[in-house]
Amino acid sequence: MSVPLAIAALALLSVCLSVYAIWRDKPLEWRFSEARPVASAGKPVFETVLDYTAPAGQAHAPAIVTGDDGFSVIWFQGSAEAQPDVDIFAVKFTPDGDDWRASDPARYVTRSGLGKVFEPKQLVVTLGNTIQNEAAEGHLYSTAVSVGGWAMASVADVTMGKEGPVWARKLNLSPLLNRSHLVKSPMIKYADGSHALPAYFEMGPTFAELVRLGPNGRVRDVRRMPSKGVKAIQPMIVPLDEHRAVAFLRDFDRSGKLWISHTSDGGQSWSPVTATDMRNPSAPVAALHLGGERIMMVANDDPEGSDALRLLLSGDGGASWHPFRDLEPGSAGARYPMLRRLDTGEIVLTYSHGQKRGVRAHVFNDAWLEVA
DSSP: OOHHHHHHHHHHHHHHHHHHHHHHSOOOOOOBOOOOOOOOOSSOOEEEEEEEEOSSSEEEEEEEEEETTEEEEEEEEESSTTOTTOEEEEEEEEEETTEEEEOOOEEEEOHHHHHHHBSSOOOOOEEEEEEEOTTSTTEEEEEEESSSSGGGEEEEEEEEETTEEEEEEEOOOOTTTTOSEEEOSOOEEBTTSOEEEEEEEOSSSOEEEEEEEOTTSOEEEEEEEOOTTSOEEEEEEEEOSSSOEEEEEEETTOOSEEEEEEESSTTSSOOOOEEEEEEOSSOOOEEEEEETTEEEEEEOOOTTOTTOEEEEEESSTTSSOEEEEEEEOGGGOOEEEEEEEOTTSOEEEEEEETTTTEEEEEEEOHHHHHHO
16 A cells, blocks of 8 residues: 555544544533532531641642542642642541541552553652542542643542552643643532533633533533633632533632632533622632522631631522621631532531641531521
């Protein structure tokens, strides 16, 4: 076979494979899952289950990993953020009657362990924000850096085993060497059982986006939240019904405000990011849908104490808020909250404290929200 004919044959094969892949993939369904919140019953409960301070350095950006036998709180820890000694640590919580039994804090994902299982192989210099991959049991999404700082980070899909990572690959999110993407907030579930990942791009034209994933974990679609004139990052997305959702965003440029974007078509399109009336010291927020138009938020919204952490409630889909409970004073240095609801109906809240020196976690129920 001549060279031109061989090239033509390969080109035809490539086209055929692409057509087959498009035909095989089902069209994405753009309807959010309308899972009703399962309110926890009983008397009001608010329990502090973790109050951890790192022996040295920093412990920051905690996340919650839920499971059938309890939950875990994970965070990154090392001498300082983005340094070459940062690993992911974890504490596992299992039910013990009416209480929670906690394991000792321990390394969960190490730089060397992750680097060894990457396909293709790559060096992992430092680790950052890591969250649960809710679309695949035993998987995480971890912010991994091979060169430079956060602006050169990639999102790694990590399969965990009993002793740590057993396989990992980078999500294909950018043609720019597939760099500068990070994660922070929990995933979103769709009516067809698929999931989407809130992510953000941090190099140059900073922006937030919703990443739709296929059943094999591959990226199927990416929808951006328009943010002209503002560096809106770390989207916290809250679906309100099968079509509507609201995203709360941090401004990387420190405008002093929390920013917001809306969708009414299941995330296919998003309104331009606009400033809200809520004060915010360039810090991410956590939010949880409570049913109907009710949303709970944990945020740094105090103009007099940028590190004070408060719980707020909205009854109109995030259009307005009223303070509900002061969680930490400004002197506590509390930031980076995350909220998750367990299958039992209880709610877990975690955040860093002491200017990134430690991690706290609380478990409470809906009854506490009614009387606190």
